[in-house]
Amino acid sequence: MNELQSIVAAARTAFEAASASADLENAKAQFLGKSGRITELMKGMAALSVEEKKTQGASINVAKQDIEAALQDRRQALAEAQLQKQLQAQALDVSLPGRVRGQGSLHPVSLAQERIERIFASMGFDVADGPEIESDWFSFTSLNNPPNHPARSMQDTFYIDTKGADGVYYNLRPHTSPMQIRYAQAHVRKHGGDFDVAAGRLFSGDMPEIRVIAPGRTFRVDSDATHSPMFHQVEGLWVGEDISFKDLKSVYLSFITSFFETDALQLRFRPSYFPFTEPSAEIDIMFETGPLQGKWLEVSGSGQVHPQVIRNMGLDPERYIGFAFGSGIDRLAMLRYSVNDLRIFFEGDVRFLSQFA
Ligand code: DAH
Numbered sequence: 001m002n003e004l005q006s007i008v009a010a011a012r013t014a015f016e017a018a019s020a021s022a023d024l025e026n027a028k029a030q031f032l033g034k035s036g037r038i039t040e041l042m043k044g045m046a047a048l049s050v051e052e053k054k055t056q057g058a059s060i061n062v063a064k065q066d067i068e069a070a071l072q073d074r075r076q077a078l079a080e081a082q083l084q085k086q087l088q089a090q091a092l093d094v095s096l097p098g099r100v101r102g103q104g105s106l107h108p109v110s111l112a113q114e115r116i117e118r119i120f121a122s123m124g125f126d127v128a129d130g131p132e133i134e135s136d137w138f139s140f141t142s143l144n145n146p147p148n149h150p151a152r153s154m155q156d157t158f159y160i161d162t163k164g165a166d167g168v169y170y171n172l173r174p175h176t177s178p179m180q181i182r183y184a185q186a187h188v189r190k191h192g193g194d195f196d197v198a199a200g201r202l203f204s205g206d207m208p209e210i211r212v213i214a215p216g217r218t219f220r221v222d223s224d225a226t227h228s229p230m231f232h233q234v235e236g237l238w239v240g241e242d243i244s245f246k247d248l249k250s251v252y253l254s255f256i257t258s259f260f261e262t263d264a265l266q267l268r269f270r271p272s273y274f275p276f277t278e279p280s281a282e283i284d285i286m287f288e289t290g291p292l293q294g295k296w297l298e299v300s301g302s303g304q305v306h307p308q309v310i311r312n313m314g315l316d317p318e319r320y321i322g323f324a325f326g327s328g329i330d331r332l333a334m335l336r337y338s339v340n341d342l343r344i345f346f347e348g349d350v351r352f353l354s355q356f357a
Helices: 003-017 021-032 037-047 050-089 108-122 150-154 178-190 245-260 307-312 329-337 342-346 350-356
Strands: 133-135 158-160 170-172 210-219 230-240 265-272 277-287 296-305 321-328
Touching: 003 021, 003 037, 003 050, 021 037, 021 050, 037 050, 108 210, 108 230, 108 245, 108 329, 108 350, 178 210, 178 230, 178 307, 230 245, 230 329, 245 265, 245 277, 245 296, 245 321, 245 329, 265 296, 277 321, 296 307, 296 329, 321 329, 329 342
Parallel strands: none
Antiparallel strands: 133 170, 158 170, 210 230, 230 321, 265 277, 277 296, 296 321
């Protein structure tokens, strides 16, 4: 090994031995620095002949390049090692499960209600909302349910035991039927109808038909697998000049077949009694296929709006006539989603609710 080769070998060994970049730079100075061994050799060339300078110079250059290459390799290796160390210190355990945000969803009763609203809207029905704390007049009297009449006990009403500021008693509405009167009165006023129910002055002029559904919360003193103190109803009302039971049947059949996405069902009217309709009927449906096949299921009360109710809407019953219905939204949701205990809707159990996400 000549001198140059041994210098290169010594440089490599020194670089390898450097374990931090400061050590490496010191080692570099020993070989390539101003008084390093390569520089010393260069200086020593002054005494050589021109020919010798050429060959010796070339060899020194090769050695210098070898040393620089070794230096560069070592620099890279140290940088790499430094990076690895840093990566290990900041290691991420990618096998840990992430913190995911649970997928939210609408409540099944809300899903059913939205579905009902969409279907009736497609048939030209307006969707209305009204107060849940209702006066005695709207909840009962306006619906042809006179004070102290035994028909009031059909609904186990929650009463508020102090009178309102207007001096009358209020209740948590036991049904959505008050919305018939509220909506109709607003509709008549909106179309210029002047009326005064108390004075017996009624509207008998022209106005667009009343066609509305009013879904919402209702309340009764009742609680078991199919009744909850808070539940949901949807009221329907169509009043015009020649609206009859056949319209009720076609509207309700369209609705129920859309709601359950099947034509394989039958609908029947079963005579019944409600103070606000005459005649009155329960609407039953029967599925021709599926798990509930062959059973008649009650889904709604209905009837032709009683003339006294038409009057309380501010309308002349000699000119206006129509039908109304009131269906349980929770019951429709139970049938649609095969839920057999109503209470599960209102327990807030995520294991149940997440199935609708
Ligand atoms: N309001 C009734 C109830 O809660 C349901 C009902 C029956 C509504 C007949 C109506 C109707 O509009 O015509 O039981």
